[in-house]
Amino acid sequence: MRTTTVAPRLRPLTALTLAALAQFVQPVLAYGAEESTLSGITVRAQMERADGPVQGYRAERSATFTKTDTPLKEVPASLTVVPAELMRDQAMKSIADVVRYVPGVTAHSGEGNRDQLVLRGNSTTADFYIDGIRDDGQVFRDLYNLERVEVLKGPAGMIFGRGGAGGVVNRVAKRPVFGHVGAAELQVGSDNQVRGSVDVGNKINDAAAWRLNAMGERGDSFRDGVEMKRYAINPTLTLVPGQDTVLTLGYEHLRDDRTADRGFPSFNGVPFDAPLNTFFGNEEQNRARSTVDGFSALLEHDFGGGLEIRNNFRVTRYDKFYQNVLAAGPVNAAGKVELSAYNNANKRTNVFNQTDVTKKFLGAGLEHTLLAGVELGHQDSTSVRNTGYFGNATRITVSASNPTAAVSSFRQSASDANNRVKADIAAAYLQDQVALSKQWKVLAGVRYDHFKVDFDDQRATPTDLSRTDNAFSPRLGLIWTPTERSTYYASYSYAVLPSGEQLSLAPNTADLAPEKAKNYELGARWDVLPKLTLSAAAFRLDRDDVRAADPANPGFFVKTGQQRTDGVELGLQGDVMRNWQVFAGYAHLNGRITKATSSGAEGKKIGLVPDDALSIWNKFNLGNGWGAGLGVVYQSDSYASFTNDVKLPAFTRTDGALYYTFADGKTRLALNVENLFNRTYFPTSNGDNNISPGAPRNARLTLATAF
Template sequence: MHHPANLHLRPLVALTLLALAPLSHADTTLREVNVQGSAERADGPVTGYRATRSATFTKTDTSLKEIPASVSVIPEALIKDLAMSGMADVLRYVPGTHGAQGEGNRDQVMLRGINTTADFFVDGIRDDMQIFRDLYNLERVEVLKGPGGMAFGRGGAGGVINRVTKKPVFDSVGGVSVSLDSESRLRGSVDVGNRLNDSAAWRLNAMTEDGKSFRDGVELNRYAVNPTVTFLLSPMTSLTLGYEYAHDKRTADRGIPSFNDRPFGTDRSSFFGNADQSESRSTVNSLSAVLDHDFGNGTQLKNSFRATDYDKFYQNVYANGAVTGGGLVRIEAYNNADKRLNVFNQTDLVSKFSLGGFEHTMLVGLELGQQTSTSVRQTGFFGNATFLNVSANSPSATATAFRASGSNANNRVKADTVAAYVQDQITLTPEWKLLAGLRHDHFETRFDDRRTLASPTDLTRTDNAWSPRLGLTWSPTSTTTWYASYSSSFLPSGEQLSLASNTADLKPETAKNYETGIHWDIRPKLTLSAALFRTDRDDVKATDPNNNTRLIRSGQQRTDGMELGLQGEVIPGWDIYAGYAHLDARITKATTVPAGRKIGLVPEDSLSLWNKLALGGGWGAGLGVIYQSEAYTSTNNRVKLPAFTRVDGALYYQFADGKTKLALNLENLFDRKYYPTAHNDNNISVGASRNARLTLSTTF
């Protein structure tokens, strides 16, 4: 597999930020741009904290009130007000989702109790490499809860996360921000653009960030640049080209171990293992091209192409066992190098017409994709041993070498996707609307084992799967819509581009979701949503009781739950974004653990609430609460994360020019010690101590 040479663009990012900042003074003819207004496009208008339309679930421009599913939209206004920078920040405010640790080297999430690293998308295209994703170039983040197989194909058992990027808007766009927090983390970003002429416009987003953490030895350095340009090829045709370069380097922090089935009582800054030898770095090069053509008479064609090259390396020296009664903890080490090339093309044809006395919005689509991946893993050694027991009060260890051992991975995987889908949104009456869709996926995985073995294992797996979706909405009033829906997805053995001899013969797992809910505009700019659902993951792989080297399809995981969301303007000057979820996620049919056990990292109750108040005279204030009930770290149901409540706050000042803003964000106001998530029983994340972040931003 050929990977293009990584471009060393950090100097370019820094120069871009420095060069563009003076434009706020040099070009006073540029008009101020309302950032919320820049999001007022056909694929998702947003006002403040409240979104009203989305294309994530249906792949068509649809009112959120008419979508028979739970879709949470995190808009740019909320991202800025809360000084969010990564996916973990976003997920705190999405009911029914919970961030997972991801071994300190990637975004990982629990969606309705189902753990995933692969169900990430950007502008509707699969973005499934195990990396961290920044928010610097986003218009919003949309989270679909429940299986999304009809729109997104394989995976998506608990839902999907779609990042919607900023595009040229044929108007002047200008914004620069710089922030510094109490851990000496410095961040700068820029968002600029304008029209070149009547038939072309450009936009550039860039970011750089560098700093430390409350955790000993933990550091972060990342930078990115994303230029885009749109050409109007004709009055009915546009072409948008984009390129993104993103580099992320940080300490891979796997937290602390457990002791007596609770997080070990140590200082929250304590690093177990070796921070200097624990590293995660990734480089992403991505090219995109989107062609839109309007045939008139309600028929539109959209072709989206994206090719992305990922280069990922991570290394851990970490705790791999509980603290013993004698006060010792086991330290192990390994590293992994992964490279992947994703090439996807989606073609969507949407047509609106009348037939049989009903109004139809018909979608017909085709997706073609190829993913090529290599993975090489090495074991860390401490002298001649693969582990070291050290004192939990001084938990440092240094690996002396990293080299391949017999069980380490060294493979090349190629996966091809061919999918076709059709969907009809039918207006039965002004009050009743029906959505029906069906997708067929052909997914083939070829696994080439490159380890030095006498008989290396080369495996192939081909799956053909159908993913239906059905939903009905009823709008008895102009402000209220009730819905009921069914959706599904499939999870093949090669879903995350890996096969083994005990999985290659297994048919896909399946996921089904049954849901009913309501969208209610309780005020003109304030929307309440509620959902009751059951999500089943069937045929979960389990060890054969008669042969522990063989897996069989036998288990079931079920999540019964309720979600509430409230977004928008309560009264002029008071904006709110709130969510609550009650989840009962457990094993209902034995897998590798008995039936009845709860799913790890899924608290029964979680609440997030953020308020922003305009105080007058240019001043504003924000107050937020995050609550999470206790949760197990794994399906072993031994180690528990205690319940916690965290309070955040903010102060804002808008200068008289109406363009410059100063914000002070305060995280964990009362310096509460808490443990928000984990990777397993002995890799438990420690919540951040009290932190202050000061941000100065201006538009021009």
């Protein structure tokens, strides 16, 4: 048994929240009472603002980076906001669809069973959030109940805690609006796709309002035997017990059932040349099923005088099972390929509570927006993995022209996981946004995290492990606004990645201190037209102390490696003219290993990081109810993994759309066509031999109405 010294177990959430909150609130209240001359805006007034943070395709404000309502021009980081209108115009349905137009981010295939992204060269399954709360279950997420998706690039440890080496994805959910809401959509598409959704709500009285979002979808695929069905429902209720207090309660149930598709193997360093519908494995046995149940309670209170408190509580239960029969290597010269198989069952419960106190005040002649907060969390996860056997063998060789085989049994091998992992999280953070003058502002903050992981190995010969990490995560930003239409910034951000960050420990990692991610960035935003914003960022992101194999102790690791991503990102969002909207992004990235890691040798390129990626979507209002959309996505070639043995060829994909809004102004018919020119391309992979083919030309017809 291997252990490290551990801190005392956390107290119950409520007691810790009150104790920590008291430490923060008392000095803030005292200081604000003496020096504050700024009047607060009631929470209810904020909730009922008609303009909102996004107009069309262009976002003007965000709280993702700062946890305070901040103009984007005062955010010293690269932040892309994908609004609901763009998601609707492109008929987006998944997180992978969303990031297609986000510079610096590429979609990973996620073993065909989950959302996974590569942000500035850092692959992650865990850096997903919903309204600022960790949402790290390895599942597919839907967009049916979202106002927008905000993608923050660069380490985000000061606000989000552990992980976030390359950035985070924060989904912002819809809430009741104290007015009538009524909308419904029906969509049909290629490969028998059918989807319906509804968004309804109203106020009950002046002190209560409700909203309900729901969706259901099913369909096949251009891939043989691949199918999917899912549904979700999300009711929310907002209560206003007083003019300055708002309580919003929500519950979401989501079920997703689909074929786990592991794509193509490689041949001679490129994707194997086979018909796009060819399924490598066994489509009858490949399954991915997940159920998500989440409850949230958000309490906001405005004390007046610039002092507000926000308490965000969420408990989420994830139930996940996936099973794969997949290519275990490349196609050989004889036209043969090996198959292997496994399955995995995971159940996880997340309980998180964040308490934030913000205070706007004048101190020493300077304007301050002070944020003080605590986060408490507990995660409980069980995982059981079984190896697939073809008779008595764990691998079988088949012809690449008929690449299928049936698994006779799934059972545990000596190396398969069977564990329960518990993690306790306690963090405190402090941030100040200071206006030095009208042109100059400073943002500075630091977070302290206590992260304890207990690994209970439940195999026949168990190895129980424990690790506790305590870490500070600072950040600093300087913002210069020489004119109303231009802003420049310089920033530094930091994050830590503990050994047990994704709720897993092993004897060869339990003694390793956290990896570190550091980001240095220069950026700018220009309003090139009144409603059109151009943004730019140049950065260097180093991930230090990456695990590398220990040559003196095979099977163990040491902290010696480093990977680096240097890059430039550009974004353009808004109205080019009254009848022309644009949402575009470009990234030039150089991601490489600068010191050998467990993944690859020095000098190797980081997998799934193309040197150049460009995307541009245009929407045109043609008049008389007609509109059109045209988009182009380009990605230069990239490597499938750190080995640099397999290359994904460069590709360009063109998408189009045609819209018609009926005379009543409430009903719209939209035709979206993806891959207009029917190009063959391979946008992503899961290693060298699970390469995902892009869909050929396909169409979706959507009828949407408001009532």
